[in-house]
Amino acid sequence: MSVRVPVVEAITKANDELARLNRARLDSRGILGLNIMASPGAGKTSIIECIVPKLSRDLRVGVIEGDIATSFDAERAAAAGATAVQINTGGSCHLEAQMVSQALDQLPLDALDLLIVENVGNLICPATFALGTHQNILVASVPEGDDKPYKHPRMYRGVQVLIINKVDLLPYVRFDIERFRRGVNALNEGVLTFEVSCTTGAGMEALVDWVRAEAAARRAGAVQT
Amino acid sequence: MSVRVPVVEAITKANDELARLNRARLDSRGILGLNIMASPGAGKTSIIECIVPKLSRDLRVGVIEGDIATSFDAERAAAAGATAVQINTGGSCHLEAQMVSQALDQLPLDALDLLIVENVGNLICPATFALGTHQNILVASVPEGDDKPYKHPRMYRGVQVLIINKVDLLPYVRFDIERFRRGVNALNEGVLTFEVSCTTGAGMEALVDWVRAEAAARRAGAVQT
Numbered sequence: 001m002s003v004r005v006p007v008v009e010a011i012t013k014a015n016d017e018l019a020r021l022n023r024a025r026l027d028s029r030g031i032l033g034l035n036i037m038a039s040p041g042a043g044k045t046s047i048i049e050c051i052v053p054k055l056s057r058d059l060r061v062g063v064i065e066g067d068i069a070t071s072f073d074a075e076r077a078a079a080a081g082a083t084a085v086q087i088n089t090g091g092s093c094h095l096e097a098q099m100v101s102q103a104l105d106q107l108p109l110d111a112l113d114l115l116i117v118e119n120v121g122n123l124i125c126p127a128t129f130a131l132g133t134h135q136n137i138l139v140a141s142v143p144e145g146d147d148k149p150y151k152h153p154r155m156y157r158g159v160q161v162l163i164i165n166k167v168d169l170l171p172y173v174r175f176d177i178e179r180f181r182r183g184v185n186a187l188n189e190g191v192l193t194f195e196v197s198c199t200t201g202a203g204m205e206a207l208v209d210w211v212r213a214e215a216a217a218r219r220a221g222a223v224q225t
Numbered sequence: 226m227s228v229r230v231p232v233v234e235a236i237t238k239a240n241d242e243l244a245r246l247n248r249a250r251l252d253s254r255g256i257l258g259l260n261i262m263a264s265p266g267a268g269k270t271s272i273i274e275c276i277v278p279k280l281s282r283d284l285r286v287g288v289i290e291g292d293i294a295t296s297f298d299a300e301r302a303a304a305a306g307a308t309a310v311q312i313n314t315g316g317s318c319h320l321e322a323q324m325v326s327q328a329l330d331q332l333p334l335d336a337l338d339l340l341i342v343e344n345v346g347n348l349i350c351p352a353t354f355a356l357g358t359h360q361n362i363l364v365a366s367v368p369e370g371d372d373k374p375y376k377h378p379r380m381y382r383g384v385q386v387l388i389i390n391k392v393d394l395l396p397y398v399r400f401d402i403e404r405f406r407r408g409v410n411a412l413n414e415g416v417l418t419f420e421v422s423c424t425t426g427a428g429m430e431a432l433v434d435w436v437r438a439e440a441a442a443r444r445a446g447a448v449q450t
Contacts, residue, residue, distance in 0.1 A: 039264050039265045039266060039346070039369075040264045040348045040369055040373060040376070040377065041264060041366070041368065041369025041370045041373060067376050068349065068376060068377055068378070068379070069375065069376055069377075069378055070372070070375045070376050072372055072375065072376070091349070091353075091379065093318065093347070093349035093350050120349070121264070121348065121376070121377075122318070122347060122348070122349060123265045123346065123347070124293065124316070124318035124345070124347060125318050125350075128316075141266070141368065143266065143366065143368040143391065143394065144265055144266025145266045147295075147297055148265060148266060150294065150295050150297065151265070151292050151293060151294055151295050151297070151346070152265065152293055152294075153293070153294055154293070154316065166368065166398075168397070169368065169394065169397060169398070172393070172394060172397055172424075173394070173424070174424075199397075199398070199399075
């Protein structure tokens with residue numbers, strides 16, 4: 001197994017370089033880039049479906065969807081009003097900067113204000129691979145259980161925003177939100193947190209307001225530089 | 226990236242050899258080995274907690290728990306009546322045969338009838354690494370959504386048993402069970418399927434009966450050889 005470490009290091013170093021190039025492409029145009037990560041089925045695509053129509057009122061939204069297989073998610077993002085590109089990773093359990101770079105080639109970057117990247121559903125490896133986005137967002141979902149920060153510390157540590165999804169299911173499952181919060185705080189104290197439900201729409205306005213403000217700040221920064 | 230493929234092939238080949246050795250250790254003692262895989266939070270540990278007390282009436286149960294971090298799951302399995310060993314993989318997103326081999330060293334194999342291995346919560350990479358168990362079991366959970374067979378075909382294709390968990394949440398989430406079944410059947414027609422709920426206990430007796438029958442068959446085979 002000793003051969004693996006240098007290979008992985010070489011891969012992540014090359015990845016970081018490509019991520020910087022992706023970031024530069026976004027920054028030169030004042031585009032805000034978000035990288036949404038989560039377990040399979042935590043609701044990443046549902047959140048995108050919910051916020052894109054609201055954001056599209058004043059932002060031009062591009063979405064890059066990462067999946068092992070199918071173009072279901074890109075179709076859902078496009079139906080919600082985004083310009084969407086699907087990446088199929090084949091066997092790879094995470095997106096890498098190179099994949100995002102190729103997807104950026106297919107997007108009309110000069111006509112976008114916001115880029116949402118939906119990573120492959122996986123609570124482990126996406127944390128290792130920078131994509132060039134500005135904010136890493138983790139979606140935790142209530143039925144996954146309150147132990148996930150403890151069991152997946154790297155993912156919880158590396159994000160700027162945490163979305164707790166499916167709060168409408170709180171009455172039906174065992175989920176001690178105080179235990180969950182203690183785990184999060186030990187890893188990432190003060191992380192910006194939204195509690196939402198795609199089913200009821202709860203919390204979505206606050207999330208949309210935050211994305212809109214971040215995008216405005218990014219655009220203002222681009223104008224000044 | 227071209228460097229990755231031969232490295233991965235060498236790793237999986239070495240893994241397969243170690244998996245065969247693990248299998249031989251189980252077979253020589255007539256122990257049934259189960260490998261339970263799923264997304265994070267699909268309910269693998271809850272199912273183990275539910276079935277171990279029932280199985281322990283006539284089987285001696287060992288559990289190997291795989292997680293990135295914490296020994297929560299081994300503690301839960303032990304509290305349910307199993308002899309439990311925790312593997313912490315550090316960053317690794319799946320169990321490998323070598324890790325299971327080391328865990329087997331810590332278990333009283335001559336005093337076991339059943340070994341349950343709970344893999345790391347991940348719907349992608351565990352499918353690539355044989356552990357030496359006899360049956361691969363995939364736990365799908367209703368709140369994950371009905372699109373998962375389509376998006377994670379390799380995992381659904383490689384299992385002998387499918388457990389659909391959290392069926393008590395069907396009234397509260399969008400989950401088209403017919404769409405889910407069509408996806409499963411296209412990949413793995415006729416896979417043995419159990420529908421269960423750890424919350425209500427629905428379906429658990431059938432699952433326990435199946436495990437008990439499989440263990441008896443394995444023991445009978447061991448006596449004959």
